[in-house]
Structures are given as C-alpha cells and as structure tokens.
Amino acid sequence: MKRPSLPVALLFGYMALFLLFIMLPIAVVVVVSFSSSSYIVFPMPGLSWRWYRHIVEYRPFMTSLATSIELALASATLGALLSVPAALALARSRHKLAGLLANLLLAPISVPAIVLGFALLYFLSALSLGLSFTSLLIAHTVAAIPYVVRTVLATYRAVPSDLEESASILGASRGQILLHVTLPLVRPGVFAGAMFAVLTSLDNLPLSYFFGSATTNTLPVVMLSYMENQFDPSIAAISTVQMLIALATLLLLDRVYGIERLTAV
Amino acid sequence: MRRVRPYRLARPSWCVPVIAYLLVFFVIPLIANLLRSRPVDAAIGGGPFFYYVKLLTDPYYAGVLLETTKVALITTFVCLLVGYPVAYFMVRFAGRWNALIVFCVVAPLLTSIIMRTFGWRVLLARRGVLNAWLLDWGLITRPFELADQPIAVYIGLVHVLVPFMVLSINAVLQGIDVQLEDSARVLGAGRLRTFWHVTLPLSVDGIATGCILVFVLTNGSFLTMLLLGGGRITTLSLLIYQQFSTTQDVGFAAAMGNVLMLVALLGFLLQFRLLRRRGVKP
Amino acid sequence: MSVRPHGGGNNTTAGAPVELADVSKSFGGVQVLKPLRLALVPGEMLALLGPSGCGKTTTLRLIAGFEAPDTGSIRVAGRDVTGLPPNKRGLGMVFQNYSLFPHMTVGENVAFGLRMRRTGRAEKARRVREMLATVRLDGYEDRLIHQLSGGQQQRIALARALATSPSVLLLDEPLGALDKNLRERMQFELRDIQRRLGITSILVTHDQEEALTMSDRVAVMAHGEVLQVGRPTEVYDRPLTRFVSEFLGTANIFAAVVTGANGPNRWSVALDAQPHAAGTVESPAALAPGQRVTLAVRPERLSLGPPTDGTVRATVRDVVFRGTYFAYELTASGQPQPVFAYTQLRQPVAADAAVGLSWEPGGAVILQDTA
Ligand SMILES: Nc1ncnc2c1ncn2[C@@H]1O[C@H](COP(=O)(O)OP(=O)(O)O)[C@@H](O)[C@H]1O
Ligand SMILES: [Mg+2]
Numbered sequence: 001m002k003r004p005s006l007p008v009a010l011l012f013g014y015m016a017l018f019l020l021f022i023m024l025p026i027a028v029v030v031v032v033s034f035s036s037s038s039y040i041v042f043p044m045p046g047l048s049w050r051w052y053r054h055i056v057e058y059r060p061f062m063t064s065l066a067t068s069i070e071l072a073l074a075s076a077t078l079g080a081l082l083s084v085p086a087a088l089a090l091a092r093s094r095h096k097l098a099g100l101l102a103n104l105l106l107a108p109i110s111v112p113a114i115v116l117g118f119a120l121l122y123f124l125s126a127l128s129l130g131l132s133f134t135s136l137l138i139a140h141t142v143a144a145i146p147y148v149v150r151t152v153l154a155t156y157r158a159v160p161s162d163l164e165e166s167a168s169i170l171g172a173s174r175g176q177i178l179l180h181v182t183l184p185l186v187r188p189g190v191f192a193g194a195m196f197a198v199l200t201s202l203d204n205l206p207l208s209y210f211f212g213s214a215t216t217n218t219l220p221v222v223m224l225s226y227m228e229n230q231f232d233p234s235i236a237a238i239s240t241v242q243m244l245i246a247l248a249t250l251l252l253l254d255r256v257y258g259i260e261r262l263t264a265v
Numbered sequence: 266m267r268r269v270r271p272y273r274l275a276r277p278s279w280c281v282p283v284i285a286y287l288l289v290f291f292v293i294p295l296i297a298n299l300l301r302s303r304p305v306d307a308a309i310g311g312g313p314f315f316y317y318v319k320l321l322t323d324p325y326y327a328g329v330l331l332e333t334t335k336v337a338l339i340t341t342f343v344c345l346l347v348g349y350p351v352a353y354f355m356v357r358f359a360g361r362w363n364a365l366i367v368f369c370v371v372a373p374l375l376t377s378i379i380m381r382t383f384g385w386r387v388l389l390a391r392r393g394v395l396n397a398w399l400l401d402w403g404l405i406t407r408p409f410e411l412a413d414q415p416i417a418v419y420i421g422l423v424h425v426l427v428p429f430m431v432l433s434i435n436a437v438l439q440g441i442d443v444q445l446e447d448s449a450r451v452l453g454a455g456r457l458r459t460f461w462h463v464t465l466p467l468s469v470d471g472i473a474t475g476c477i478l479v480f481v482l483t484n485g486s487f488l489t490m491l492l493l494g495g496g497r498i499t500t501l502s503l504l505i506y507q508q509f510s511t512t513q514d515v516g517f518a519a520a521m522g523n524v525l526m527l528v529a530l531l532g533f534l535l536q537f538r539l540l541r542r543r544g545v546k547p
Numbered sequence: 548m549s550v551r552p553h554g555g556g557n558n559t560t561a562g563a564p565v566e567l568a569d570v571s572k573s574f575g576g577v578q579v580l581k582p583l584r585l586a587l588v589p590g591e592m593l594a595l596l597g598p599s600g601c602g603k604t605t606t607l608r609l610i611a612g613f614e615a616p617d618t619g620s621i622r623v624a625g626r627d628v629t630g631l632p633p634n635k636r637g638l639g640m641v642f643q644n645y646s647l648f649p650h651m652t653v654g655e656n657v658a659f660g661l662r663m664r665r666t667g668r669a670e671k672a673r674r675v676r677e678m679l680a681t682v683r684l685d686g687y688e689d690r691l692i693h694q695l696s697g698g699q700q701q702r703i704a705l706a707r708a709l710a711t712s713p714s715v716l717l718l719d720e721p722l723g724a725l726d727k728n729l730r731e732r733m734q735f736e737l738r739d740i741q742r743r744l745g746i747t748s749i750l751v752t753h754d755q756e757e758a759l760t761m762s763d764r765v766a767v768m769a770h771g772e773v774l775q776v777g778r779p780t781e782v783y784d785r786p787l788t789r790f791v792s793e794f795l796g797t798a799n800i801f802a803a804v805v806t807g808a809n810g811p812n813r814w815s816v817a818l819d820a821q822p823h824a825a826g827t828v829e830s831p832a833a834l835a836p837g838q839r840v841t842l843a844v845r846p847e848r849l850s851l852g853p854p855t856d857g858t859v860r861a862t863v864r865d866v867v868f869r870g871t872y873f874a875y876e877l878t879a880s881g882q883p884q885p886v887f888a889y890t891q892l893r894q895p896v897a898a899d900a901a902v903g904l905s906w907e908p909g910g911a912v913i914l915q916d917t918a
Contacts, residue, residue, distance in 0.1 A: 025384025042397035085279035110533040112485030115522040123294035161272035162646040168633040169640045170660035203377045239380035246375040
C-alpha cells in the first residue's frame with residue numbers, strides 16, 4: 001500500500017480527534033460515577049460504589065426510573081398498535097391523499113417537543129387529565145408514532161406483494177395473510193421503530209417536563225431538578241445506569257431478532 | 266415487468282385510528298395553542314397579535330430572538346464543518362472500520378442529553394478534567410472557567426447534534442459514484458480539487474438536509490443552554506421553559522411556542538421539497 | 548408410478564376445468580384484454596404464448612382472482628368464480644420469481660396451504676414428504692429458502708402449489724429466471740410431473756420453444772387477443788395468420804395467385820415475385836383460379852436444388868452452421884425480404900451461386916391475412 005498523501009493523513013488524524021470528542025464526555029461520566037468524593041474533582045481521590053448505593057436509596061430516582069421505563073414501553077406499544085395498520089395501508093396506496101397522510105404521521109418528529117408538551121398540557125388539563133400518567137402516555141405516544149411509521153413503511157415497501165398473493169392463492173384469508181405472512185415480514189421494522197421510540201421516550205425531558213408531579217415524574221425531570229440543587233456524582237451514576245439499560249435493550253433486540261435483520265428483510 | 270398495482274392487504278380504513286389519535290392529541294392542541302396566544306385580558310389592548318408584537322419590538326425579547334437565530338446558525342455551521350469530513354471519511358476511507366465509526370456516531374443517542382451535558386460540565390469546569398490536565402502539563406498556571414460560558418453551550422450543542430449532520434451527509438455520499446471521483450482524478454485533478462469540484466457539489470442535498478435538521482433541532486433545545494450556559498445564552502426554547510416554571514405567562518409562552526413551530530414548519534417544508542426533488546417518498 | 552386424479556372434484560362437476568367467457572380488462576382506459584373466450588380440457592397443459600406485454604399475465608391474474616374482469620365471467624371446474632377472492636378458488640400458482648416465504652423453512656413453505664386449511668399434523672407431514680419426493684427434494688424440510696439454488700427454489704414453489712391438490716395449476720413464466728441448460732432440464736421435469744399427476748395447467752411463456760415442447764395445446768396471444776389455439780404441431784405447421792407463423796419460428800412469406808386445381812384439396816399457385824415459379828398448396832377450403840393468396844413456407848420445408856424451370860430462382864448470400872442444421876440466407880429476385888432455407892446436410896453450393904427453391908405440396912400454408 002502506498003504512503004497516504006498529506007490531506008489523507010490529516011483526515012485520519014482528524015477522525016481520531018472526532019471520535020475522542022464524541023466519546024470523551026460519556027466516558028468521563030462513567031468514570032466520575034465511581035468517585036469516592038462528594039464533589040467532582042480531578043484527579044479523583046479514590047474509587048467506590050457509594051454513588052450507586054446512593055441512587056438506589058434515593059427514592060425519587062428509582063420511582064422515576066420505573067415510571068420512565070413503564071412509560072417508554074407503554075407509549076412504544078400503543079404507538080405501534082396505532083401506526084402499523086396505517087403504515088401497511090399507506091405503503092401500498094396510490095391515492096392522492098396517501099402522501100399527505102404519511103406526512104401527517106411523520107410530522108410529530110419535526111415539532112419541537114417543548115412546544116408540543118406545552119400545548120398538550122393545557123389541552124389535556126381542559127379534558128381534566130392534567131398531571132397524570134395517562135397524560136404522559138398520550139404525549140409520548142404522539143412522539144412514538146413517526147418512528148414506527150417510518151421504519152414500517154420502509155420495511156413493508158421492500159416486501160414484494162407476490163408473497164401475499166402467493167399466500168392468498170394457497171387458501172389464506174386476509175386475516176391469515178396478515179398473521180402468517182405480512183406481520184412476520186415487517187416485524188423487524190416494527191421492532192426497530194419501537195426501539196427508536198423507547199430510546200427517545202427515555203430521554204424526552206421537554207415532553208415530560210410539563211406533566212411533572214410527585215407521582216408521575218420521569219427520570220430526566222427528576223435528574224434536572226436534582227442538578228439544580230446538588231452537583232454530585234450521583235447524577236453520573238444514574239446516567240450510567242440509564243445508558244446500560246438502553247444498551248441492554250439494544251443487545252437484547254440483537255440477540256432476539258438480530259441487528260442486521262433490523263435493516264434487511 | 267413491474268406491476269403498477271400491487272396487492273393490497275390493508276384497507277384504507279386501517280389509517281383511521283392513528284389519524285383520529287393525531288387529530289385529537291396533536292393537531293387540535295397545536296391549533297388551540299394558536300388561539301391561546303391571544304391576550305385573554307382585553308384591558309391589555311394591542312389586539313390579537315399583542316404578544317407577537319411584544320416579541321418583535323421589546324428590545325429584550327427581540328434580543329432573544331436574535332440570539333436564538335445566531336445560536337442556531339453558528340451551531341449548524343460548526344456541525345457542518347465538523348461533520349462533513351467524518352461523513353466523507355466513512356464513505357471513502359473507513360472500509361472495515363465503518364461499523365465501528367457508525368457505532369461511535371450512533372452510540373451517543375443511547376445516552377441521555379443530561380448525561381452528555383453533565384459530562385461536558387465535568388470536563389470544562391474550573392476543577393474539571395481539562396483544567397487538571399492543562400495544569401499537569403504546565404500549559405497554564407491558573408485554572409480558568411470554561412463552563413457557564415457561551416463556548417460551553419456551543420460545544421455541548423455540536424456534540425449532541427453533529428451525529429444528525431454526519432448521518433444525513435453520509436446517506437447522500439453513499440449514493441455518489443466513486444467512479445465519478447476516480448475519473449476526475451484520472452483526468453488530472455488532484456484529490457482536493459476533485460473534492461471541491463466533484464464531490465462537494467454532488468453532496469449538496471445531504472448538506473441541506475443535515476443543516477435544516479440541525480437548525481430546527483437547535484431551536485428546540487434548551488437543556489444545553491440551561492445546564493452549560495450559566496445564564497449567558499437565552500434562546501426562545503429556554504425562555505418558554507423559564508416562562509412556564511416562573512412567571513406562568515401562558516399567552517406569551519404560547520406565542521413564543523408558535524414562533525418556534527413556524528421555524529420548524531418552514532424547515533419541514535424545505536426538507537420535503539428537497540426530498541421530492543431527489544425523488545424520495547416520505 | 549401412481550396416477551393421481553386431479554383434486555378439487557372437477558371430475559364430478561360438468562364443464563371445463565377453466566372457462567373464460569368474453570372476459571375483458573382495461574387498465575386506466577387502455578384495453579389490455581379484448582373479450583376473450585378460452586376453455587381448458589381436463590388434464591391438459593395449455594400454453595399461453597405471446598410477446599411481452601400482450602396480456603398473458605393479466606389473463607392468469609384474472610383466473611387467479613387478483614384482478615376483476617371488466618366484462619365476462621370466469622368458471623373454474625364448472626363453478627362461477629368471477630366474484631370470489633383468490634383463496635376461495637382452489638387453484639395453485641407458481642410465480643416467476645417463486646415467491647417463497649423467506650421467513651419459513653422449505654417444509655413450512657410446502658405445508659402453508661395445508662396449514663391454512665387446518666389439515667392435521669400427521670397428514671400435513673405426510674403430504675409435505677410426498678410433495679418433496681415428487682419434486683425430487685426429499686429431506687429438504689428444514690432447509691432455509693436462501694440456502695437453495697434457483698432451480699431448487701423453483702421446485703419448492705411447485706411442490707407448495709401442488710400440496711393442496713388444486714384443480715388447476717397456473718404457471719407464470721415459471722422457468723424464466725433459470726439459465727438455459729437448467730431451463731431445458733426443468734421443462735422436461737415439470738412436464739413429467741404434470742403428466743403424472745394429470746393436473747390441468749396453464750403455462751404462461753413468451754418462449755415459443757418452451758410452449759411447443761411442454762404443452763398439449765398452445766394459445767397464441769397478441770395485443771390482448773387469442774389469435775389461434777391448437778396442438779403444437781398444428782399451430783406450427785398450420786398457422787392461421789402471418790403473426791402466428793412468424794412468432795412460432797421463421798417463415799418465408801410469399802404473395803401468390805391461384806392458377807388452378809391440382810388434385811383433391813390441392814391448388815397450383817404462381818408467385819407474384821416470379822410468375823414463372825409454380826408451387827402447390829393444400830387447402831381444405833375451395834379456392835378460385837385468379838384468387839390472391841399469401842403463403843407461408845417454413846425454412847426446413849424449402850429444398851435447394853439447381854435453378855430449373857418452375858423453381859424459385861435465388862442467390863445464396865450466406866450459410867451458417869447452427870449445430871443441427873445449415874441455415875441458408877438467400878435473395879430471390881422480386882422478393883424484398885431475404886428467404887431462409889434449412890437443410891440437414893451441407894449443399895454443394897458456393898456463395899453467390901444461383902439456386903432453385905421448391906417445396907412439397909404440404910409444405911406451404913395459406914394465411915388468412917394479406918401479405
Ligand atoms: N395493474 C396494471 N395497471 C396498468 N397497466 C397494467 C397493469 N398490469 C398490466 N398492465 C399492462 O397491461 C399490459 C399487459 O400486461 P401483462 O399481462 O403483464 O403482459 P405479459 O404478461 O403478456 O407480458 C401491459 O401493457 C402492461 O403494462
Ligand atoms: Mg408477464
């Protein structure tokens with residue numbers, strides 16, 4: 001292999017810097033979470049598990065983590081239940097309205113979450129749903145829909161319609177085709193979309209912020225209010241836990257369905 | 266031969282539940298928000314656009330609008346400068362390392378924004394990692410404050426948003442024929458000239474998509490400003506957040522939200538037109 | 548070797564296995580099928596042959612129920628199925644790209660139709676084994692689809708279509724995706740299976756050789772119309788129109804005039820291009836002297852000889868060895884198109900040599916359309 005030219009060498013050096021830039025803040029948080037000190041100082045005086053013990057004992061973190069996970073799973077499920085039939089209908093439709101409808105279903109991605117949260121708060125309060133898990137679920141489902149619609153549209157468009165026709169002439173009714181052919185074939189898309197929805201929901205502070213109450217706070221909201229008062233490594237510890245949960249979700253999905261099947265059919 | 270009419274399993278009615286859901290919990294609330302931005306108290310005077318006039322004419326709020334635009338523009342530009350070479354590298358040089366780089370670009374999306382912002386505070390603070398290293402190596406004699414500065418906000422924003430720029434540009438670069446570059450180089454153009462005259466113009470679509478995305482996302486961010494800005498940078502989103510948590514001036518917050526919406530809507534339309542030009546279905 | 552009666556009970560019902568009555572179809576204002584009549588004979592393999600875009604697939608999709616006809620009715624085994632969905636028609640179909648379910652094993656694919664009918668486990672397993680044996684892929688139950696070659700996938704698609712004992716098997720260019728050698732082998736195999744099971748089949752193809760070798764009857768289509776239906780030798784040797792004669796192989800077309808009777812059902816003709824050149828044609832219909840006719844003569848029916856009186860005078864332009872025969876390209880004076888003649892043995896003629904062409908009385912056909 002010939003010696004790389006100067007611009008190429010510079011580009012390789014730049015990539016190393018870029019990866020450092022991306023990874024450093026995340027790595028630093030993981031390291032800080034094992035600090036034995038009450039303050040964030042460098043170099044760290046020693047290593048300990050004390051902040052992990054602290055977050056387990058600090059009730060608001062644990063209850064809000066449970067709320068967050070529950071909310072993420074529930075909103076992704078509800079979002080999928082609503083989105084999958086619509087995506088199946090829109091993917092093969094040639095109606096004039098189909099494009100417009102697809103855009104409506106994708107639109108919530110483009111609306112700033114803080115605006116949506118604010119608008120929904122007053123709307124839901126008028127329906128006397130106000131600060132409740134139901135309100136959170138409604139809001140996060142709106143945000144989940146575009147992710148599922150997008151991946152299912154893409155997956156289903158790649159499925160040749162001959163497969164469903166084959167099933168039909170082999171004697172399958174519409175319900176049987178849906179159950180035995182269509183859904184199994186778009187399943188990777190459904191799961192990929194639902195996983196995007198779960199990950200964004202876990203981190204969607206602007207949307208959750210407005211519905212906060214003692215019983216319905218999500219983890220990011222609790223973390224933010226904690227940070228306004230204290231600046232200690234427990235935030236690092238709970239962040240690391242949240243990251244591990246997200247990573248575990250991804251790995252689980254990989255084990256069960258295979259990451260490569262998420263992109264290929 | 267490709268048949269024009271594919272088999273249709275799903276009936277159009279299958280769209281009804283999700284459309285009803287979004288009409289009730291997405292479209293109507295946003296329309297209600299439009300109405301909410303009118304002053305309730307007729308005594309204030311100034312007509313239905315009172316808050317919008319205030320936003321544009323009051324020096325403080327006009328300043329916030331200006332600052333919002335400035336932050337979004339600078340962030341977008343820096344993300345483009347930082348992200349383009351990465352996307353280019355991934356397509357042309359990464360080879361078997363591509364998977365690793367994709368992972369590194371996507372991995373931050375698995376972590377919360379609070380975590381990443383917190384990480385930057387730890388790095389940039391007076392007693393933080395960066396100062397500790399610089400002191401160790403004798404490059405500085407006194408630690409200095411980097412957090413709670415505008416620069417910290419920009420670093421944080423770029424860190425959070427650059428993956429979107431990289432992925433947008435990368436998607437378009439993947440579609441550009443390497444042979445075009447090669448033939449330009451065979452014709453005697455140097456690598457840099459080839460890049461400038463062939464690759465860059467062809468990747469304009471990806472650049473536009475990435476820029477619109479980052480611009481709109483920056484406008485919607487407030488956590489980074491809140492946690493890294495130390496009150497030095499106030500943007501519209503941050504103001505909505507503060508209005509809500511402190512003064513509770515609902516009508517005004519709604520008006521500011523609608524201005525943000527307008528920007529997002531414009532971005533969305535622009536992006537839609539770009540995709541249409543490329544012949545991509547949504 | 549067991550001869551299985553084709554299932555579906557069409558033996559007991561009156562009527563053809565498949566019958567189209569005045570079926571027509573338009574897409575977006577363009578008529579793709581003109582009102583079409585077609586009836587199948589039990590146990591036969593009928594080839595729908597025609598150039599790409601002539602409406603073969605549309606015909607098949609109408610029979611299958613994927614499209615609804617604009618006019619007319621479709622009967623399967625004597626039952627009117629015009630309004631029935633595909634799953635209620637009791638048909639089997641093999642698609643050009645096989646359309647095997649990628650998320651199922653070979654066994655699950657073959658068992659699919661039985662599973663939809665809630666067939667019992669044991670019976671299902673037995674039937675799958677039997678079908679795999681029929682297509683000579685015993686023991687492939689647990690393979691995955693993407694582990695199979697194109698030819699194997701083709702056979703699994705056939706096994707899947709046959710597993711439910713359909714009354715009629717529809718094949719849409721079933722061998723189109725295979726390479727030439729494999730395609731020829733599969734032609735025989737498919738034909739053999741079809742004969743053994745005695746299942747009425749419709750084979751859609753644009754390959755005239757495939758249609759002629761595989762089918763009991765050929766229906767030649769063009770522009771949404773069936774031009775001629777008949778046994779392969781019949782449509783090949785006795786084409787009704789110039790299109791049919793040329794689509795099924797090479798044909799030399801001559802304009803001629805009838806000069807007189809020449810025996811029972813035989814007439815003498817003189818070619819327009821060379822009035823001195825005489826030939827004999829057979830025609831069941833009576834011809835009148837002086838009547839203008841168009842003749843088609845297959846190249847293998849033309850013989851080359853010395854340019855004697857009464858032969859068609861021609862000059863050899865080129866000769867090509869085609870493996871099993873020699874193809875001569877000639878020009879006949881007065882005839883704008885080149886003339887082709889095929890012979891088993893190489894003739895002792897040089898390039899640019901003048902030769903005389905002639906044919907046996909049965910070698911020329913009178914076409915119904917004008918030249
Ligand atoms: N769903 C459809 N919509 C519009 N035109 C169609 C459709 N299906 C087939 N056609 C048209 O009908 C004609 C016949 O098509 P087809 O039956 O597929 O021909 P073949 O199978 O003989 O090649 C073609 O011109 C094709 O473009
Ligand atoms: Mg066809």
